[in-house]
Amino acid sequence: MQAAAKRSAAPKGVRSAAQNDETGIRASADEQALLAALPIAAAVVGRDAEGVIRLLDCNSRFHDALANSSNPEIAAGDLTALRDGALGAMVETYLDDPTMPGELDFRDGEGVGARYFRTTLAPLPQADGIGLRCLVSVVDRTVEVQAERALRAEMLRDSLTGLPNRLSFTETIESRGGTSARDLDHAVLVVDMLRFSRINESMGSLAGDELLITFARRLISALRGGDVLARTGGNEFGILVGLKRGVADALAAAERIQQVMATPFKLSELEIRVECAIGVALMQTGQDAEELFRNAQFAVKQAKAAGKPQVYEPREASAARRRFSIETELRRALDKDQLRLFYQPLINLKSGEVAGFEALARWTHEDRGEISPTEFIPVAEESGLILQLGRWAMDRAAQTVAEWDRQAGEPLPVYVGVNLSAIQVARDNIAEVVESALRSTGLAGNRLTLELTESSIVQDPGRAMRVFEALKALDATVAMDDFGTGYSSLAYLQRLPIDVLKIDKSFVTGMMRDPDAVAIVRAVLSLADALGMSTTAEGVETVELATTLATLGCASGQGYYFARPLEADAALEYWKGRRKKSAPIGPAMS
Structure with missing residues (x-):
């Protein structure tokens, strides 16, 4: 244990109580009575006119407390020898300035046999021939210190x-x-x-x-x-x-x-x-x-x-911190309705008209700018926010279609596709969400297409079957998104009431340079035709791709060749423009 006072050599001229007998200077009767009455080890120390610090008197408890000390001078009651003179230096400093802290912890001995003391100084009234003096009390803290150490050892084990x-x-x-x-x-x-x-x-x-x-x-x-x-x-x-x-x-x-x-x-x-x-x-x-x-x-x-x-x-940790930050900001953005839905057209490859739109969530952060869906959607799925995000997207998409009908004065021959994550299928009541959106907007069920990935089916085929059947009961269309990238069983395709297969863009974009990609697309189209399903190709970015897909018999396509995702008003204008042109596989509208 470290001493509270600055260590120094014992002050010169410090005398013990035995040496005081030679001068006849002792503690007063009141001080002796005080020492005798104190229940703790104590001594009276003072400085005489010559500046010599004297141990004037002490009670028996003071001797008893120090009697077993490993230092002979301490055992004899020589106050100056305590802590190699640190206590003597403390007394000297304290008598010079009684406002100084008057407490010192010190150790006597080493190892398991060490003893621990706490010394406290308190001022006493001046007396003739002595001047300033103080009361020194000593408390043996050995048992306390050992208990603290044992407790700490237990706390650390x-x-x-x-x-x-x-x-x-x-x-x-x-x-x-x-x-x-x-x-x-x-x-x-x-x-x-x-x-x-x-x-x-x-x-x-x-x-x-x-x-x-x-x-x-x-x-x-x-x-x-x-x-x-x-x-x-x-x-x-x-x-x-x-x-x-x-x-x-x-x-x-x-x-x-x-x-x-x-x-x-x-x-x-x-x-x-x-x-x-x-x-x-x-x-x-x-x-x-x-x-x-x-x-x-x-x-x-x-x-x-x-x-x-x-x-x-x-770098990985930084990305994790960013994901956590995005989770916090996304929750706030959903609460404040700061996300928007954009709509990417799906073009009928035979007529060139707009068959429908896919609703896509977009987020423009007030400080970070555009945050990609490839970044915030996985965060939403990991955190569970995808449930709130999915319900918001369903309601907003249905409201948009209803608003288009209102502006046109009649139901438009278009549908809107809304993506469902595997987390939503597993945790939310999808049919209830869709039914609520249809009921609040007055739309027929065939105006909504629910797009599910293969993973949502593979994780729990039984639940997927129940969800699909509930959606079909609402007359909604069911599409399998990103087909070919997962592990779909042909048995699932045969059993599940799937209406549309969406061919993943990884196969579509490679068709013009990879014969295997063409073969895969052809096989998917044949499979869909045999099962009575419609097909949509994603990632159509050139007229050559659009023409090839139309030739192979693909029903519809979407991609940057036709249009990027558009805001609701722009999407409606795009539909009007496409209908007027009524040209198969027409170019994107400006």
Whole structure:
């Protein structure tokens, strides 16, 4: 424990109580009575006219408190010897200026036998021939300090495995950090035991605890001397490793861990293979310990997706922070109705007229400008905001079509397609959303086309069937979007009430240079014709593509050759212009 006062040599001329007998100077009767009455160790100290600091008197508790000191002078009651003279220096300073702090912690002895004291100074009235004086009280804090240390040790230890816990681990990281290259030769590995919750639920918490203890022991066997292992979470462990060859050493440590975990664990007559995800973060100059640990945790998430240990990359973390920021801003934008729907025409390749439009969400951020749907749609799906976004898009699209009818004075022969994500199909009541949009606008069901991706079908075919049937009951059209990019079974196409197959643009754009792409498109068109489905080609960007698709029998196409996504009013004008021209595969309107 560090002394509160500045350490210095014992002041010259400081005398003990025994030396005071020679001069006949003692504490007053009142002071002696005060010392006797105090329940703690205490002494009276003063400075005489010559400037000599004297120990005037002390009670028996003062001697008892210091009697077992390892320093003979302290045991004899020589106040000046305490803490190598630090207390004497403190007394001298205090008598010069009683407004100075008058408290000092000091240690007597070393190791487990050390004793800890707290000394407090308080001013006393002046007396003839003595001048300023003070009361020195001493409290033995040894038991308290030992209890604090034991409590802290308990706070820094994981009770199940006996390993350091996260608090202890981050403190260890902090102690290893520095500014020199040598100080930075460390990395943090975070090891996450996969499928632990399933094991815990199926076999019970006792088996789970046994697995954690065995897992920790195996981790210890994979470490080198000087490496530090800690349990930092329920099924998460942190390792601080020293590096000589940079990241290669960290990856070698990860490889050793995976090797020792390859052998199955035996629990209650069962052999269980336990896999783990490992994230690595290298220590950087001036880096906070918690930040370093979080970086390794971020790498663990990437390791789970990649299936192998991953090293933290700042660029990936920056992208993750941007996604989180976009999630916050997107939630605010939805609440404030700051998104817009644009409409991309779908052209009948035989007549050249507009058959319908696909509604596409667009977001112009007040500070960031245009944010691409390829960026905010995945964020919406990951965060669950896709449900709110999907309902908004359905209502807005239906309202737009109803407004077009109102302006024309009659129902227009066009429909609008609205995309549905797999998350919406899995979590929302799609039929209820569509029915509400139709009811509020008075539209017939065939004015809406619901576009679903193959993934929404493959994830839960049973639910997809129920959703499709409910949509067909509303007379809505169902289209499979991006067909050919997923894993659709022909059995799904045969069983599900799908009306339209939309051929993914990756096949369409390659048709003019890749014979295989032409063959795939031809096969899809033949399949759709055999199943009684219509077809729409995405990504039509040239007249050659439009002509080829029309020749092959594709019903409709959409792409930049015809028009980019348009705002609602512009889309209506585009429909009017296309109808007047009434030319097959006509060019885009200006």
